[in-house]
Amino acid sequence: MSFSTKSSERFGRVLEKSPYAVEDPLVKIQYVQRGNNVVFGRTLTGDDHDNLLYVGKVLETAKGRSFLGADAWLDTTFPHVIYITGTRGSGKSFDLGVLVEGISRLSNASPIQNGIQPITSIIVDTQSQFWTLGYAPRDTIPANKSQLEELTRWNLKPNSLASTRIYSPPGATNLLSSERTLQLRPGDVRAEEWAALLGQEVYSPQGHILSATLEALDGRNFDLQDMLSYIADDTNWPNTAESSRNAITYKLDDYRRTNLFSSTGLNVKDLLDGQTCSILSLRELRNEDKSLVTAVIARSLFDILGKHHNKKKMTSFFQNPFESDGTPDRVWLVIDEAHVVAPRDVPSPARTALVEYVKRGRDAGLSLVLATQQPSALDDRILSQVNITFSHRLSFQSDINAAVNRIPTKSVKSMKLLGSGLTDFGDMIRVLDAGQCFLGDQASSRTVLVQIRPRVSAHGGYSPF
Ligand SMILES: Nc1ncnc2c1ncn2[C@@H]1O[C@H](COP(=O)(O)OP(=O)(O)O)[C@@H](O)[C@H]1O
Ligand SMILES: [Mg+2]
Numbered sequence: 001m002s003f004s005t006k007s008s009e010r011f012g013r014v015l016e017k018s019p020y021a022v023e024d025p026l027v028k029i030q031y032v033q034r035g036n037n038v039v040f041g042r043t044l045t046g047d048d049h050d051n052l053l054y055v056g057k058v059l060e061t062a063k064g065r066s067f068l069g070a071d072a073w074l075d076t077t078f079p080h081v082i083y084i085t086g087t088r089g090s091g092k093s094f095d096l097g098v099l100v101e102g103i104s105r106l107s108n109a110s111p112i113q114n115g116i117q118p119i120t121s122i123i124v125d126t127q128s129q130f131w132t133l134g135y136a137p138r139d140t141i142p143a144n145k146s147q148l149e150e151l152t153r154w155n156l157k158p159n160s161l162a163s164t165r166i167y168s169p170p171g172a173t174n175l176l177s178s179e180r181t182l183q184l185r186p187g188d189v190r191a192e193e194w195a196a197l198l199g200q201e202v203y204s205p206q207g208h209i210l211s212a213t214l215e216a217l218d219g220r221n222f223d224l225q226d227m228l229s230y231i232a233d234d235t236n237w238p239n240t241a242e243s244s245r246n247a248i249t250y251k252l253d254d255y256r257r258t259n260l261f262s263s264t265g266l267n268v269k270d271l272l273d274g275q276t277c278s279i280l281s282l283r284e285l286r287n288e289d290k291s292l293v294t295a296v297i298a299r300s301l302f303d304i305l306g307k308h309h310n311k312k313k314m315t316s317f318f319q320n321p322f323e324s325d326g327t328p329d330r331v332w333l334v335i336d337e338a339h340v341v342a343p344r345d346v347p348s349p350a351r352t353a354l355v356e357y358v359k360r361g362r363d364a365g366l367s368l369v370l371a372t373q374q375p376s377a378l379d380d381r382i383l384s385q386v387n388i389t390f391s392h393r394l395s396f397q398s399d400i401n402a403a404v405n406r407i408p409t410k411s412v413k414s415m416k417l418l419g420s421g422l423t424d425f426g427d428m429i430r431v432l433d434a435g436q437c438f439l440g441d442q443a444s445s446r447t448v449l450v451q452i453r454p455r456v457s458a459h460g461g462y463s464p465f
Contacts, residue, residue, distance in 0.1 A: 001050050001115035003035035010035070011111070011453075012155040015057050015069045020449055023414035025064035028445035038067055038448070040441045041075030041388055050115030051077045053102025059436060060415075060449035072439065072450050074388070076103055076116060079330065079362045081385045084371040084437075085403040086392025091435045092371040093129060095390050096334055097455050099369060100133060103332055105162040105275045107136075110456060112156065118275040120328045122301070124294050126337040128283035131176060132460035134164035141458075150454040159456040161277050167266070168281040169289075170259035182280060183265035186224055187217070188296045193349040197288060198251045205244040209237075223263040224256045260289060268300035273326055288348070291341045295349030298357045301331055305364040330365040333357070338370040339377040351379050358385040376402035389440040391447070393432040400426040407440035407447050 004010070030039040032049065038058060039049070052073035061068045082099070084092045105118040123130050136158040137144035137151075151158060167182035168174060191211040192202050200206040213230050220226075230236060231245055231252070255261060271278040280297075282290045308327040315322045335341060341350040358368055359381075372378055376398050389407045394400045404411055404425060411425040422428050429438070440447035 002047055003032055003037050003049055003114065004111065005035050010155060011054070011057070011071055012153050013069065014153055015059060015451060018059050018061055018068055019418045020060045021416040022060045022062045022412055022449065023416065024062070024410075024412055024446055026062045026067065026445060026448065028443075029067065029448065030443050031067070031070070035071070036069070037071045037073060039073045039075065040439055040443065040448075041080060042078060043443045049073075051075065051117060052114040053099065053116060054112040054114070054453060055098060055102070055439070056435075056451045056453040058448060059451040067448070072448075073114065074099070074102070076119060079365055079367045080369075080388050081358050081367070082369040082388045082390070083375075083383065083386040083403075083406055084369065084390040084392070085375040085394060085399070086373065086390075086437070087394055088373055089434060090373075090392035090394075090432070091437065091452060092373070092390075092392060093127070093336055094435065094455060094459060095392075095437070095452055096123070096336055096369060096371055097130065097133060097457065097459060098452055100130075100277055100332075100334060101159070101161070101456055104133075104277050106456075107160045107162045108157065110157065110159050112159075112453070112456060119330050119332055120272055120275050121277045121332040121334060122271055122297060123277065123279045124290070124297070124333070124335040124341065125279050125281050126283065126290055126335075126340055128168070128172075128281035129460035130279045130336075131164075131166050131281060132458035133161045133277060133279065134166075135458045136160045137455075137458040144458060147454055147459060151456065154454055156454065156456055161457060163274055163276040165271070165276055165278045166281055167278065169285050172281065172284040179281070182282075182293070183260060183262040184293065184296055185221065185263060185265040185267070186227060186261045187214075187220070187222055187263075188265075188300065189261075189292065190349075191215075193292060193295060196347060196349065197255075197292060198248065200248075205241060206248045209240060209244060209248050212236075221263045224252060224261045226263075228252055228256065260285075266296075268297055269304055269327075272304065272328055272331065275328070287340050291348040291350040294335065294341045295353035298333060298350065298353040301333060301366060302353075302357050302361060302364060305329075305331060305366055306360070309364050328365075330367070332367040332369060334369040336371050337373070339372045339374040342379055342382060343377055344379045345377075351382070355379065355381045358382055373399075375399050375406070387442060389438075389447070390452075391429055391438040391440065392436070393434075394426075394429050397426060400429055403429070407438070408442045409440050409444055410446040412438070412446060412449075
């Protein structure tokens with residue numbers, strides 16, 4: 001589908017001029033003259049402009065050719081690892097919403113999607129603010145009012161995701177009546193994760209009890225109570241100190257009371273039907289538990305889609321018909337406040353699982369979107385796979401260095417802001433307003449300053465919780 005030039009489908013001319021004048025020319029950028037569009041995340045070939053989501057408008061003028069006001073799009077065909085950085089309030093969660101709106105099935109057709117085949121997504125919602133994606137903004141809510149005005153200015157219509165599912169852990173305050181309970185199956189948690197969760201080394205006496213118990217229960221769909229019963233049975237432990245068994249029993253019993261685990265807990269396969277966006281509202285969980293939930297999701301996605309693609313490859317090699325079991329070809333996993341679930345300096349279940357996910361997820365059709373206000377706090381092995389960056393305002397030099405290090409193209413050497421010259425890229429990042437960011441990808445010769453579009457669904461970031 002080529003880009004539209006119909007005026008009813010054109011976005012508003014919201015950027016006629018800009019205070020940001022970049023001095024470095026844009027030597028290479030994926031530009032489509034028809035309709036004045038730039039594309040990030042893929043190299044354009046021919047007239048194929050399908051599967052692009054609308055992110056906003058180019059906000060800079062440049063020496064030589066200027067693209068100010070051009071509409072900016074992001075590819076959704078390839079599996080990406082997208083890294084969004086910025087201080088609190090700079091627009092990171094907002095971007096996550098923009099991306100999810102762009103890839104999801106919407107209630108009404110919208111020009112923010114150019115020939116998009118909807119993609120299944122899962123949001124690790126550490127602040128519990130994405131439930132609003134399923135709702136259009138309403139003018140009765142003061143915080144939505146300015147959003148609606150912005151949408152009008154951009155010539156966009158309010159919209160909502162056609163299919164969302166919200167999960168929250170047992171005991172969390174439910175805001176909607178439709179939330180589902182998020183529980184994990186104890187059998188989906190690895191022995192080393194159980195050990196870490198209970199503060200034990202794998203090769204300690206208590207770690208050994210956990211491993212032996214899991215091994216004994218392997219192949220069954222078991223509950224935490226089954227683990228406790230197995231540990232309580234003396235005949236299973238002729239050579240193990242009772243004190244170690246008692247200690248692990250107390251700790252597991254604490255977990256039993258949180259109800260986070262159940263043999264009927266989440267089967268990640270159930271999140272993969274119908275191009276739905278599943279939102280895991282985890283605000284009320286401890287950080288270790290947020291990390292564990294993320295690990296189970298990432299690992300299961302990798303297993304399920306990995307097998308699916310292998311099967312597809314085999315059947316196509318032997319030219320057999322492929323019988324789909326409904327598993328989608330692509331999934332996006334979106335993680336807000338990613339430093340909370342995968343910090344660099346502490347071992348965590350999600351850290352290990354996400355390293356695997358980004359390293360081998362590409363072949364399995366898996367994308368990852370990470371947002372963080374602490375770019376220096378995320379594991380390097382995860383970040384080494386980043387191919388698209390959204391760099392919002394940051395203040396501290398160490399964070400700026402960490403964020404800039406991951407930009408997959410050149411940064412900007414020289415820029416004028418309202419006539420004053422800036423020659424340090426860090427200073428350029430310091431002056432950005434909310435919703436403005438440098439977008440970096442491998443298909444452009446340098447990072448480009450972009451104004452992110454308004455959200456078409458209600459944005460929950462303003463809410464008091
Ligand atoms: N693209 C944008 N357009 C308009 N307002 C925005 C945009 N991005 C962010 N904002 C404003 O900034 C606020 C903070 O954004 P948010 O994404 O929640 O920040 P954080 O970086 O902390 O996740 C939002 O509630 C919204 O009011
Ligand atoms: Mg946020």
